Amino acid sequence: MSDARTLRARAEDQAAPLPPLLAKAEQLAGAVLMGEHGRRRAGLGADFWQYRPMQQGDSLRNVDWRRSARGDTQFVREHEWQIAQTVMLWVDGSASMRFGSSDAVPEKLDRARLLALAVSILLDRGGERVGLLGDGPPPRRGRAQLMRLAQAFTREDEADYGLPEIGGMIAHGRAIMLSDFMGDLEPVQSALTTAADKGVHGVLVQVLDPSEEAFPFQGRTRFQSIGGSLSHETLKADALRPRYLERLAARKAALNDLARVTGWQYHCHHTDDSAQSALLWLWRALDGGGAV
Template structure:
């Protein structure tokens, strides 16, 4: 856990928090903008100094600073523990790093964060961060990840990180449930580069990490086109789930820098990625 926390903190420091999720007017202490006074505005809302510089009346608006709640689902199933090379990070390690680094960024900005499986609502603070880090260091024995957004707070944010190679019904149901509750979020798929390239030839035994799925073939190369078609279909389905729900979707490979994924995720949470 200390190593994960250190890596996540270093990754979070590479980005500036900025004004995530708060760039509109509301209750707060930071100046947002001046706007022309409208019928119904109380006299105490008028900024008389600014109004004295023109022929009209102006209201000084503050930036909205209500904390948001962000739910993280970080897949820690056996499927996510795969890496094609010994010195390459696993899908689960990359997902855990990104989840924790984003949690640090969001908490530093005053947001509340939760992780599926913790059994606690979204919270801020060092204790919540330690709970998340500890949970991220405990892999699951399930073959594939399962997803359930039933306990997510309405109007909150959600980040689902997984390879999304398991039953697709669970993914579709979770996104649909979240969208019905006004939750905006991200489907972030993480794959090993081998899972994208399928470089296998000749006799090959394919076996899942959990041992629940196994297939042997003498001509692995003959499976490549069908495999790539199935993978493309899964990606299209994830993209469509996200689009229909007003969410964002992206696919990240573990041989790429974590910083690239962080930038995309941060912008996606703020509604700026595509």
């Protein structure tokens, strides 16, 4: 009985942020003007594109029974406009994202969740399907899907730094990845290389706290990762500032270059900046109109 009560309490704790998060995301999305998007793009039609294995949430009406009869797997026919209307998301839920330098700014994870859900609302209103990379909900439309996404965004990872998910990436579709990208860069390179090989274009949004950009620390300071696996103490924190800023600039430049060579776009957003401006940039970038 104790285990059941504990499980229920955890479930209630996870569900509690959903209504406020949805309300904030809907308010934020409402502030962004809807533009031409998705199926209304020139050159897209109902031509057959590819077969793919049936996923959870697919209707039996979409199964191609003749193709499925060749084996034990059920296949769905996808058309050109369906591929173009699919956007897959990854929101880094690792420990490093649960950082906020003061009560005046949100945690990086809270801002990333808000932007991800707000752009999902805009995409849904524009007739597009949205899903999560990895083992999250497959791409679908509708209010129920937005609730699934909001629920999935409440999950947290105990690892210090997040690893980009590539499972469920749909060839020739689009994707959005939101993270601080402060961990190992190699998994990001691997994920974007895989995306490029599949013809997937997308957006990298690096979410940083203002203190991570300014490095305002002085004197004796102990730096410790949110997850607790990394720790460093110094008597002269201000002496570390030039080297830190140099490495941060190098990381941002590497992400920008990586996005450019793989056909993606990169944007750095600070949590003390307007969420609306970040959402507007993201919305335009999905149509190829964003600026780095």
